[in-house]
Amino acid sequence: MxxxxxxxxxxxxxxxxxxxxxxxxxxxxxxxxxxxxxxxxxxxxxxxxxxxxxxxxxxxxxxxxxxxxxxxxxxxxxxxxxxxxxxxxxxxxxxxxxxxxxxxxxxxxxxxxxxxxxxxxxxxxxxxxxSTGAIGGLDLIRASAGTINAIELRTRKLPAALLHPGLPGALRSAITRTAESGTAAPVFSGSVADAIRDFPSNINVAAALGLAAGDLDLVAVDIIADPAAAMTRHEITVRGEGGNYRFGIENFPDPANPATSAxxxxxxxxxxxxxxxxxxxxx
Ligand SMILES: NC(=O)C1=CN([C@@H]2O[C@H](COP(=O)(O)OP(=O)(O)OC[C@H]3O[C@@H](n4cnc5c(N)ncnc54)[C@H](O)[C@@H]3O)[C@@H](O)[C@H]2O)C=CC1
Ligand SMILES: O=C([O-])CC(=O)C(=O)O
The missing domain is CATH 3.40.50.720 (NAD(P)-binding Rossmann-like Domain)
Structure with a gap:
C-alpha cells in the first residue's frame, strides 16, 4: 500500500x-x-x-x-x-x-x-x-466558481524576496529604491498574466486564485515591497453573487528561501x- x-x-x-x-x-x-x-x-x-x-x-x-x-x-x-x-x-x-x-x-x-x-x-x-501552496480559502473560491465578480490579491513581501535575475529594469529599480528607503511601497499592479510574467516564482498564488475561480481575468494583483515585512502577507478579497469573502494570510518565510512561504x-x-x-x- x-x-x-x-x-x-x-x-x-x-x-x-x-x-x-x-x-x-x-x-x-x-x-x-x-x-x-x-x-x-x-x-x-x-x-x-x-x-x-x-x-x-x-x-x-x-x-x-x-x-x-x-x-x-x-x-x-x-x-x-x-x-x-x-x-x-x-x-x-x-x-x-x-x-x-x-x-x-x-x-x-x-x-x-x-x-x-x-x-x-x-x-x-x-x-x-x-497545490493550495501558500494560501487558503481555495475550496470556498472553487465552490463559488461561476458566481464570482472580482478577486483582489494584495501581496506584501520583503524587497529581497521580490528581486530575481529576470526582473525588468524599471521594476528592479522600484524594488531596490524601496529597500534603500526603508519604507513600504507598491511596486506592481496588474493582471495574473502580467504578475506571472514579471514574478514567475513569486506570485503563483495569483494563478491559484484564478484557476479556482475558473477565470484568471477575475483577479487583480497588487504587490507591495516592504522592508519591514517579517512575514509574507496575502490579503485576498472576493466579491460575488453568493457572498463576499476576505482572507488575510500571514506566513513565515521558509528559512531556506525568503521568497517562499513555509x-x-x-x-x-x-x-x-x-x-x-x-x-x-x-x-
Ligand atoms: N503555489 C504557491 O503558493 C507557491 C509556489 N511556489 C513555486 O515553487 C517553486 C519552488 O520554490 P522553492 O523551493 O522555494 O525554490 P528554490 O529556488 O529554493 O528551489 C527550486 C529548485 O528547483 C530546481 N529547478 C528549477 N527549475 C528547474 C527545472 N526546469 N528542472 C529541474 N529543476 C529545476 C532548482 O535547481 C532548485 O533546486 C517556486 O519557483 C515557485 O514557482 C513557491 C512558493 C509558493
Ligand atoms: O510563498 C508565497 O508566499 C507566495 C509565492 O512565492 C508564490 O505564490 O509563488
Missing part, C-alpha cells in the same frame, strides 16, 4: 517536503529527486552533496539521502511527481509526466496561466493536481497524504 513519489525540484520546498514525508514512510515513499542543479553535474560526490540538504536548515550532509533520477526513470517508477521547481519545469516536464499516465502535483501554478499547457496537462491520462511545503505534504488516502479529508 502507499504511493511512490519523485520530487521535481529539490530546493527550499523540495527538501522541506522530503523531511516531512519522512514521518509518513508507510504511506509515501520518496524514490528520488529530479533537479536541474543535480542533473547538470553527474559527479556522484556532487550529487550526494546536493541531495543531502545543502540549503535547508539541517545543512549539508545532515538531511535524508535520496537518489537523483532522470525524467524517464521518474515517470516509469513514480505514481506521483511533486513539482516544486519553477513554472519552467512544469512547461518542460509536465506534458511528458501526465501523458505517460503519471500523476503530477503542481506548486508553480503560474505555468497554468497558459491555457494550452493546462489543456495538455488536463488531458492526462495522468492527473494534474493543483506553509507551501506543508500544503504539499498535506496534498500528498490526501492522495495517498490518509484522512481526514475535507471535500
Amino acid at each position: 502507499g504511493i511512490d513519489v519523485v520530487l521535481l525540484g529539490y530546493g527550499a520546498i523540495g527538501q522541506a517536503v522530503h523531511r516531512m514525508l519522512g514521518a509518513h514512510d508507510g504511506e509515501v515513499r520518496v524514490l528520488g529527486v529530479l533537479d536541474r542543479a543535480s542533473l547538470a553535474d553527474p559527479d556522484p560526490a556532487a550529487l550526494t552533496a546536493r541531495t543531502t540538504g545543502p540549503t535547508g536548515p539541517a545543512g549539508p550532509g545532515s538531511g535524508p539521502r535520496v537518489p537523483v533520477l532522470d525524467l524517464a526513470t521518474a515517470i516509469e517508477r513514480a505514481d506521483l511527481v511533486i513539482e516544486c521547481a519553477s513554472p519552467a519545469a512544469v512547461r518542460a516536464h509536465g506534458p511528458a509526466i501526465t501523458s505517460a499516465g503519471t500523476d503530477l502535483l503542481v506548486a508553480s501554478l503560474g505555468a497554468l496561466a497558459d491555457g494550452r499547457l493546462r489543456a495538455v496537462l488536463e488531458a492526462g491520462p495522468g492527473r494534474c493536481h493543483y 506553509l507551501t511545503a506543508r500544503s504539499m505534504v498535506s496534498g500528498v497524504l490526501r492522495l495517498a488516502g490518509c484522512g481526514p479529508h475535507f471535500i
